[in-house]
Amino acid sequence: VGDKLIVAPEELIKAREAVRAELQDKLFTRMRAERPAGFALYESAARVRFESLPSVDAGDKQATIREHALLEAPLFAETDLASYLAKNTVSDYAGEGVRLENPQALTFAYTIATSSPAVPSWEKMDFTLTGTAKIIWVYDMEKLRGALVGTAKGDLPDIILKYQPAIERATVLMRPFWKRTFPDNPEKIKIIEVVESPTE
Numbered sequence: 001v002g003d004k005l006i007v008a009p010e011e012l013i014k015a016r017e018a019v020r021a022e023l024q025d026k027l028f029t030r031m032r033a034e035r036p037a038g039f040a041l042y043e044s045a046a047r048v049r050f051e052s053l054p055s056v057d058a059g060d061k062q063a064t065i066r067e068h069a070l071l072e073a074p075l076f077a078e079t080d081l082a083s084y085l086a087k088n089t090v091s092d093y094a095g096e097g098v099r100l101e102n103p104q105a106l107t108f109a110y111t112i113a114t115s116s117p118a119v120p121s122w123e124k125m126d127f128t129l130t131g132t133a134k135i136i137w138v139y140d141m142e143k144l145r146g147a148l149v150g151t152a153k154g155d156l157p158d159i160i161l162k163y164q165p166a167i168e169r170a171t172v173l174m175r176p177f178w179k180r181t182f183p184d185n186p187e188k189i190k191i192i193e194v195v196e197s198p199t200e
Contacts, residue, residue: 007055007063015065016052024048027071039075040100042108045127046073074125078103086135096165101134101195136195137166145189148182168196 007015027048035041053066082100086093106129144167147159153172160170174180182189 007065012055012065016067019065019067020050020069023050023067023069024071027069031071031073036075038078040078040081040103041073041075042104042106043073045108045110046071076103082135085129085133090135097138098135099138101136103133105133106131134195139163139166141191141193142186145186145191148189149186150184151182153180153182 028043028046031041031043031046049070049072051068051070053068055063055065058064078100079097081103082098083095085100086098087095109128109130111126111128144159144163147162148156151159153174156170156172160167174182
């Protein structure tokens with residue numbers, strides 16, 4: 001008996017949409033900030049599910065709109081992703097250690113309806129990665145530095161052979177110019193990595 005205030009349906013829809021947009025922005029901000037090191041994360045792969053909770057009376061003709069949001073997104077170990085892409089795109093790849101220069105240069109997209117954001121199952125995902133990403137062979141820089149300690153400048157080609165295909169070629173700049181051997185202190189050996197495109 002008596003009057004009860006309710007939220008007009010059209011106002012409720014607008015309020016819920018605004019709350020959901022704000023929640024999604026906050027979740028994506030956290031997702032970017034909390035991405036574990038060594039993992040690739042594609043925002044287009046993220047799924048956000050919302051659940052509307054009952055609104056509550058906030059007094060003075062006010063109502064509190066409540067929404068629950070859950071964000072889920074697959075993470076790809078960058079080394080595994082690089083290895084998989086190399087295996088499927090580089091004809092002479094033999095399983096060596098590789099990395100992607102910029103995993104975010106690739107675009108993630110689900111390929112079939114069962115992988116759409118509306119479906120919460122993660123048992124199987126069908127997706128494509130498109131774009132151009134540079135695959136770089138990796139090597140142990142500290143091990144190389146140690147191998148160079150005290151060796152003659154002329155021995156460099158033989159040492160570099162052990163690091164192929166990660167290192168295609170190397171040049172040496174010694175100071176003073178008359179020196180013919182690498183320093184005995186590895187900290188005095190500076191290695192600069194130069195990544196070239198296939199056409200360079």
